[in-house]
Amino acid sequence: MPIDQAELTTEQVLKRDIPWETYMTMKLITGTGLQLLRRYDNKPESSRAALLDDDGPAYVRVFVGILRDITKEDTIEYVLALIDETLAANPKRARLFYDKSLASEDIYEPFLRLLQYGNWFIQEKSCKILSVIVSARPKSHDVYVNGEASKSKGKLKTIDDALNGLVEWLCAQLRSPSHPTRGISTSINALATLLKEPTVRSSFVQADGVKLLIPLISPASTQQSIQLLYETCLCIWLLSFYEPAVEYLATSRTIPRLIDVVKGSTKEKVVRVVVLTLRNLLPKGTFGAQMVDLGLPQIVQNLKAQAWSDEDLLEALNQLEEGLKDNIKKLSSFDKYKQEVLLGHLDWSPMHKDPIFWREKINNFEENDFQILRVLITILGTSNDPRALSVACYDLSQFIQYHPAGRVIVTDLKAKDQVMKLMNHENSEVTKNALLCIQRLFLGAKYASFLQA
Numbered sequence: 249m250p251i252d253q254a255e256l257t258t259e260q261v262l263k264r265d266i267p268w269e270t271y272m273t274m275k276l277i278t279g280t281g282l283q284l285l286r287r288y289d290n291k292p293e294s295s296r297a298a299l300l301d302d303d304g305p306a307y308v309r310v311f312v313g314i315l316r317d318i319t320k321e322d323t324i325e326y327v328l329a330l331i332d333e334t335l336a337a338n339p340k341r342a343r344l345f346y347d348k349s350l351a352s353e354d355i356y357e358p359f360l361r362l363l364q365y366g367n368w369f370i371q372e373k374s375c376k377i378l379s380v381i382v383s384a385r386p387k388s389h390d391v392y393v394n395g396e397a398s399k400s401k402g403k404l405k406t407i408d409d410a411l412n413g414l415v416e417w418l419c420a421q422l423r424s425p426s427h428p429t430r431g432i433s434t435s436i437n438a439l440a441t442l443l444k445e446p447t448v449r450s451s452f453v454q455a456d457g458v459k460l461l462i463p464l465i466s467p468a469s470t471q472q473s474i475q476l477l478y479e480t481c482l483c484i485w486l487l488s489f490y491e492p493a494v495e496y497l498a499t500s501r502t503i504p505r506l507i508d509v510v511k512g513s514t515k516e517k518v519v520r521v522v523v524l525t526l527r528n529l530l531p532k533g534t535f536g537a538q539m540v541d542l543g544l545p546q547i548v549q550n551l552k553a554q555a556w557s558d559e560d561l562l563e564a565l566n567q568l569e570e571g572l573k574d575n576i577k578k579l580s581s582f583d584k585y586k587q588e589v590l591l592g593h594l595d596w597s598p599m600h601k602d603p604i605f606w607r608e609k610i611n612n613f614e615e616n617d618f619q620i621l622r623v624l625i626t627i628l629g630t631s632n633d634p635r636a637l638s639v640a641c642y643d644l645s646q647f648i649q650y651h652p653a654g655r656v657i658v659t660d661l662k663a664k665d666q667v668m669k670l671m672n673h674e675n676s677e678v679t680k681n682a683l684l685c686i687q688r689l690f691l692g693a694k695y696a697s698f699l700q701a
Contacts, residue, residue: 256369261329264322276317281310288330293337300334305347308355315358321367328362328373335380342384355381356410363417368427372434375417379438382410383445414442415451422460433476436464440479443486449493458487458496465505467512474515481509481521488528497529503538511547519551520561527568536575541587545572582609589623592631594639601642606650613647621647621661628666634675641667641681648688655689664689 268289272282284306288299300307314327334341345355359381362374385407418435425431442448452458461480468477484502487493497503503526510522526544529535548569556562576584581599588594599605613620627640644663648654658664667689670682 256325258329258333261325261369262333264326266323266326271314271318271323277310277314280306281313284310296334297337300341300344304341304344305349308344308347308350309353312353312355312358315362316354321370324362324365325367325369325373328370328377331377332373335377339380339384342380343386345381346385352404354404356405356407356413360405360410360413363413368430371417371426372430375414375434375438378410378414379441382407382414383441408447411442411445411447412451414438415448415455415457418442419452419455419457419460422457432464433472433479436461436476436479436483440482440486443483446490449487449490452487453490453492453496458493459500462500462502462505465502465509467509468518474518477509477513478515478518478521481506481518481525485521485525485528488525494529494532498533498535503529503535504542507539507542507544507547510551516556516558516561519556520558520564523551523561523564523568527564527571530568530571530575536572537579537583537587540572540576540579540584541591541593543593545569545576548572581605582612585609586612586620589620589627589643592623592627592636594627594633594636594643596635596639600639600646606646610647610650613651618657618661621658621663625661625663625666628663628670634673634678637670637673638675638677638681641670641678641685645681645685645688648685658689 266289268277268282268285271277272279277285284299284303288296288307291299311327311331315324318324356378359374359378362370363378365371365374418439421431421435425435427434439448439452443452461483464476464480465484466477468474484497484506487497506522506526510519510526513519513522526539530539548565552562552565552569582605584597585599585605588597621644624640624643627636631637631640644658644667648658651657664686667682667685670678671686673679673682
């Protein structure tokens with residue numbers, strides 16, 4: 249794409265002189281259309297506003313007709329810039345597209361077609377305008393044309409056509425942007441508005457669009473990247489109300505990414521939308537257990553201690569805190585332990601040294617062919633975290649002590665070599681717990697406990 253096309257601004261485009269008289273001579277616009285354009289073109293905003301107040305639907309008809317019938321790029325860019333400027337000054341003007349006098353006009357088709365144009369300025373403006381128009385439609389808007397119009401022009405594009413076409417283009421941009429710096433941000437900006445629509449959520453999930461958002465959830469530094477992060481998180485929040493999207497979020501790295509963002513962000517609007525999303529997801533599926541495992545209760549405590557001005561954020565933090573507390577109560581102690589081990593986040597939580605836990609839950613360790621023991625042994629051979637190594641050694645020694653066949657099972661799983669290597673570890677806590685494990689493995693639980701004492 250030529251750089252001049254990609255970097256065009258609305259201001260530059262609106263400085264052009266468009267030969268409207270020539271277009272009338274060629275019968276591409278009517279005499280009435282020419283009169284309307286002469287009154288409107290190159291006039292100050294106050295004059296244009298008055299004209300739109302008096303005769304807005306007529307101007308919409310002229311603009312849509314030009315985009316439908318004229319193929320010259322300069323003119324298409326100009327009219328798109330005019331419409332964009334008009335809607336930016338007053339977004340409520342999008343309702344003009346739904347005036348009864350325009351019932352026979354195909355208001356969506358020109359913009360849908362221009363999304364496929366090989367010109368970024370035209371693509372971007374068409375996306376932006378179409379997003380505003382479809383979001384402004386009245387709830388009673390009839391998606392089918394009346395009989396008389398359909399006889400003359402065939403069936404018009406419906407709102408479903410418009411939404412599906414937009415979603416298809418937005419997903420294509422997220423996969424392979426037409427513009428290196430604006431393609432993704434333009435798409436996310438549009439989605440942050442469009443995903444309020446249940447129809448769009450459905451289309452977006454069916455287009456496999458949710459996975460395209462996940463990589464964009466990461467801590468931001470520049471103002472531009474903070475805005476992109478905010479709008480991406482806003483999309484996730486909107487999707488958290490839609491069950492098929494929630495099912496996808498449950499199988500992705502959405503929660504760890506959201507928690508990383510909220511832990512490191514100081515931008516209030518970003519923190520608010522992430523907290524609202526986490527609050528929404530908390531009671532669904534296994535999200536609660538995941539949030540507890542990732543340390544969200546402590547993060548919420550830290551966030552509550554900060555001076556936020558947004559009352560909605562403070563209320564959401566309180567609700568999230570209460571929800572996490574309830575979730576912790578519901579989780580059985582072995583569920584929590586299992587999550588901790590499987591995630592590799594071993595710490596000295598109370599259950600590790602609780603004799604009641606080990607006596608009551610020891611048979612749970614036999615599940616899935618001693619899966620938990622195997623993971624503990626893997627941690628011994630792969631982790632660089634002294635605390636994780638210490639806890640893993642200690643837990644193996646607890647299993648040997650409390651399971652009737654503990655020594656035999658741990659030996660069969662070939663844990664001895666991994667533990668022996670840790671006897672010379674530079675961290676004293678690791679060596680102490682490795683020694684305890686070896687003593688119980690070789691000497692028996694009671695004698696090892698006696699030596700430790």
